[in-house]
Amino acid sequence: MLSIVVLTVFATIVLYLGFFKNRNIIVPVALIGIFIALFCLISKQSLWNNWFMNMMSIEGPSRIFSILILSTTACLLPFINVFRARGSEEVADFSGILLFSIIGGLMMVSFSDLMILFLGLEILSIAMYILAGADRKKIKSNEASIKYFLLGAFASAILLFGIATYYASTGTFRLDTQVIHSSALINLSYLLLFSGLAFKVALVPFHFWAPDVYEGTPTVFTATMATVVKISAFGAMFQFIFYCGSNMADWLYWLLSIVALASILVGNIMALTQHSVKRLLAYSGIVQAGFILIGFLQFRLENSWMILYYLIAYTSASLVLFLGSYFVEEQSGTDDQSAFKGLYYNNPFLAIVLSIALISLGGGPLTAGFMAKLFVLNNAAQSGNIVLVIFALILAVLSLVYYFRIINLMFTKTNEERKWQIDFSYRSILSLLSIGTIVAGIIPYLLVNLLK
């Protein structure tokens, strides 16, 4: 709770810092805010014991989700400095909005009352609609913002309708009150709630916005969308299944497994045909979301660390990929795959870091991505879903085709050799994430013990 207060205070301070000419202190101030909030979370400080009449509680898994959101944002914030040339007020705006958005994220992962879920979702979403249009002068960015806003509003409406049906069938907004009977109406409300959240993580068939919006949004904020928003929405799904999972009808679980497989299938096939790296990553994000959803199918609290592990593996790889491809885009002026050609000869650091991230996403051995897939799929197989596992694995081969196509391009020699470097601070963040990916893949115990 205290962390939300801290974040709000710092977001406001950061916004006001935009009045001053010194554009170098904005991001550090925002970072200080995040670190204080992180400290509050980790040291289990709380301001009030009774938060909003128990409508939310940051405990157990939701604490880890919150820490994950905050640390992802801490990795993302320094990259807002790439907007420095546009003046201090833009840097302040974007940092402030980013801080506000993660307040929404924190609410989403720790709700036990559907009102908080809706509030959190809206706080997060509205901030993201703005950030999607951050490149005001680019038509694509505007298009992305409007598209995201219109479709997002629609999804929110569906979610709200789900909340309404939940209220209609139980007479309360709270999820933690025991619902004995399992009526058609309450299952309908679960379906609608799930659909609203599935939109945010871009699961098939709610994925149509993702490639267009990802493509138009400035890459730093695409990274936010692919990581912070997905973590928050999966965190909300986690709370939702934690409270209501036992009450859900069997056909809902069937539906979830079909959605998971469809996401893996459609995402893979569409990604194969993409030229733009950001669109490709959008589809690959759909695939990864499908894998995470498999983790939800056999939900038991003692196995919940698998979902968290997968999210961490996915987040660290995606951050490297989006932020790395930002620099490539910056250099060549396009996010087409051809821009990656010969990267190894021009900037070996970036090529190696990106390769590690791609291998991890593809499930290569001794990376976090492999362990994550192994955990989730093994868990599914133990509960008898072996057919799902086999299909998921066979489809996962497709994803290696497009991941390794990029690696192939990066290691292809080109005629023009222009060596270039990335700033030290950005380099250290990227290498930290890559080393983390490998360490978590070699010694999974370290991370798993933390998550447990």
Added chain:
Amino acid sequence: MMSIISLILFPFVFALLIYVLDKKWSAYLAIIGSGLSLFYFLYLLSGFKASMKVENEFQISWIPGINSELHFGLDSLGIIMILLSVIVIPIGILSSFKYKDNRSKSYYMLMLMGLSALIGFFSAQNDITFYVFFELSLIPFYFIILLYGGADRKKAVFKFFIYTVFGSFLMLAAIIYFHSLIGANKTTDWALLYDMEIPLKSQTWILAALLVAFAIKSPLFPFHTWQADLYAEGDRPTIIIIAGVLSKMGVFGLLRFFNVVNDAIALYQIPLIILCIVGIIYGALIAWRQSDLSRLLAYSSLSHMGMIAAGIFTASISGLQGSVFQMLSHGLVAAGLFFVVDTIMSRTNSSNIYASSGIASTQPNLAFYFFVLCLASVGLPLTSGFIGEFDILLGLTNTNIYLGAIAGLSIIFGAIYTFRLYQKSMFGTSNEVSSTWKPLSLTEEYALLILVLLVFVLGFFPSSWLDLADQATAPFVQLKSKM
């Protein structure tokens, strides 16, 4: 602590040294690192008695949730293949010496990392470790070929990669499947896995998935289409390693999982052997008509791998023993043949088998080494190739006399294409290349000499190796009594 993990990390440490030190040392560090790992391995072996026990074990708990350990150890089957890797990889590095000026640090680092991964793979003592190192050993060689090799290498290595990963994901599905059959909280060391009673219907599915995985890796008949392109286009020192060691990973995997799926193998024995024999004959016939050095050897390799797999599927003492012996022998011979191809192609810059014709008269050394390797490839008595092929054919004939007879044809075909290769590339009218031919360098001379000596040693004194092969396959032969 004399455990296997120090052997696995040994080449890796040298890879780090290469990264730290100046580029001019990297080739020498690579050869020293891989050569020393050979001697270190022999030192570890000195206390090894041929028994069914696993020695020099290294075991720590590794993956939580599925209760898997990181478990390495030396057993008879693994020893043979580790020996092959620590011999063939120095040979590959030696052959890269003539290109060492335009090979970067990363090239040699990746070579040594590949060696580490291969040792890890061959000494893996449970299925998850096995799987991880199966995939891990692919990555260094993938990147090497991405960086170096012929013009079309990218396409070839991409195909190779996607094929292999498709197979290994199927293997992962199979592993996850039998994990779910035997329950969550059990360790899955080989010895425990072999005692597992898995219903026949499940075994069939597991066998199908594993077969695809290993048939792609070896490669065996219907899954070989990546092979010729890769062997023709890839970086040639790396191809020596791939043809020598990596191609054995598939059949090695079949042996490792043999007892998990033995009932299914017994059921489908004859169709599987027929498939292998189709591959044997098919590879031999295509090799006959090739005029490209690398492609000819690629198809000959396909033919020989089919033979090894057929020996495994006989599930008989002689068949299995012959297969294990032939894995070692063919690894050395294939590495030697590709080494010769590399020596020829680095001088002629052409892969045509006529490009170097007439060279035997001016380069008798090269011609002699090549000849011995060809003899071993054909399976002449007193070379290493004979014992393995003989045992396999014996096993096949005992299983089914007609199949044995058809497989026996491959010896004739083998002689035809191998000696055609030898005749066209070594004899004939000499062309202008032979007058400007650089004599064998010291590294080439030694590498070939070592291989030829090994071929003879294995041919003259096979008994200790056969004992080892016997130990390696002993757990599997109980099947015979079951059938």
